[in-house]
Amino acid sequence: ACRYLFNGTRVPYTVVLLVIGIFLGSLEYGTKHNLGKLGHGIRIWNGINPDLLLAVFLPVLLFESSFSMDVHQIKRCMGQMVLLAGPGVLISTFYLGALIKLTFPYNWDWKTSLLLGGLLGATDPVAVVALLKELGASKKMTTLIDGESLMNDGVSVVVFQLFFKMVMGHNSDWGSIIKFLVQNSFGAVGIGLAFGIASVFWLKFIFNDTVAQITVTLSASYFAYYTAQEWAGVSGILTVMILGMFFAAFARTAFKGDSHQSLHHFWEMAAYIANTLVFILSGVIIAESVLSGQTISYKGNSWSFLFLLYLYVQLSRCVVVGVLYPLLCRSGYGLDWKESIILTWSGLRGAVSLSLALSVKQSSGNSYLSSDTGTRFLFLTGGIVFLTLVVNGSTTQLLLHLLRMETLTATKKRILEYTKFEMMKTALKAFENLGDDEELGSADWPTVIRHISSLKDLEGRQVNPHDGYEAGSLDPTNIMDIRIRFLNGVQAAYWEMLDDGRITQCTANVLMQSVDEALDLVSTSSLSDWRGLEPRVHFPNYYKFLQSKIIPHKLVTHLIVERLESACYISSAFLRAHRIARQQLHIFLGNSNIASTVINESEVEGEEAKQFLEDVRDSFPQVLSVLKTRQVTHYVLNHLNGYIKNLEKVGLLEGKEVSHLHDVVQSDLKKLLRHPPSLKLPNVDDLITSNPLLKDRSSFRSLAIGETDA
16 A cells, blocks of 8 residues: 555655554554554564564565676676775774764763664665665666665674674684684675575576576575574675675576566565565564653653764764765766765665664673663664654655756657657557457547547657757767667667577676676777677687698597687677667667667677678588577477467467477477587598589599509
8 A cells, every 4th residue: 555655756665664663663562552463463573583583584685686786887886885885884883983982971881882883884775775776766876875785784784793792791802803804704705605606506407497496596595694694603694695796697697588587576576575574663663662762861861862863873974975985986987976965865774773773682681781771772773764764765866856866868858759759650550550440440549649648749749859869960978878778779689599599698698798898888989899709709810720631620629619609609699689789779760870870880890790700601610500500499499389388378278288298398498408419520531421522523533543553
């Protein structure tokens, strides 16, 4: 109901859930009204073990977030993420700890003050990711804030655990501190990589089994978190983050077609359910902590200290971004002043901070931590989570609007106008096809238009947006925008070829990486996605020498064929993807100057790929023949799969028949992928036998030799 009612408003869904949780918690803990079984359930949830809370919800939320991130942008933004997650967390922790120690009247020692500073020093990915996805921030900004919050969260938990051990009386010399930090960081990275490598290796043996593939990703995230957090004693958050990024880098192409869609929908739904439960539960915990906080007010009221702490939290975020701003501007994609404001304001706190505060409360009541201190920790943390989510979360979209970061550029507006113009033509064609039939007769076009609001403003307009592109064809911004759209089309063609079996997973990864690198250069140079592929595609002169009779055929196969196969896959896929993208761009923009410019750049890019394939065709035609045979075999089997599904759809085949035929085709596909047709270079005798002309010459030569001997 909340998702439906607040859709399209500036109030984020997560904020509404938090308020609902606070309302439910207030009813149960703050009034005499007993909610019965619902109230009993609320009290059970509120008493949840904080470690269990993190272990249930974090693996899903962290894996989904890190797995959905763009690997190339992560690489580019890694320097900025490390700056904000490393020095940034330390600056924030000590800044907050110092302010709390010097201004709060609780007589806490430095360790306790720094413990609260570490608890509140980092942003929470659960809250930030949910907000950014809902507000539709730019991809670069989302990657930076998302990645920074994930790394921040892992580092802050490690810092929190360090100070918590110190508060509880553990050894706190520099040697033990360094040992603890190194074990937590490098141990988490090692466990995450180990689970990632094992899972990706396992996925190679799973063929067209969506349920098994999803199960591997889900179980890997939970087992990795449990192994790191409970067994190895290192950061489970960092472990799952590394695991998700490893999957994003090396396993994204392992899921094809329907499996890819199913995986995406599953994790999206799992994250949605986890977010919903986490924020309602957070509201209940905040309500209970605030109501209990009234009993520990210092000199009349503890609310003033809560608002003062909120001010400190915002100031600490400003200090972190301000101190690191010169370095942030010079690394990754850079950072302008508008983006730095959003980065500062998006420092939300959420379920992770609450769970850590709950663990402090549960561990209090001893000589190291008094029960009042534990209650104050939970009260202050709950208040900060509420204020950051409600104040910062609800006003982020307004801030984006004031900074004009959500407005469309002139180029994008022109694309929208042009698309609407094309939509009108498409609608007219659809009306011509469906507007009259034998059974119902004709339809009324004006009535159709009245019910399609997107076409109302266009009716009767005679302006062709092609003219706008002709006039602005020399504008670098326009050309850059069309290059981006063209490269996106190339990448989409690679995905389609992967689904069709035209390219392998390894080839797809290489090709898509080349597009990502080219997207970074569209503002300064022409299309350059071939630049990243060129080192992998070359035809040295010594290849032709290896064809001579001196070199054994098996050695030639080992030295040449495997390398040529990969290069031929890359070149043919590159040419095909560019050809498809050129066709789509021509259909979309026609013969406009700006389209012709980008199409010409694409044709120039493909010249080296064409030349390479021609060299292979002249010297090793068998290689191209084998590759084409594989592609055709895979395509035919996929086509048969589609044919079987269509027969089932129209009702000509029943379930058992479909299952039998599907299993037969899947078995052939599995054999093809695991044992593809290999190249067998023919020897001289085979060539003579297969070529009639050579055979005749050989017979004539044998006859001549025989007569001479006689």
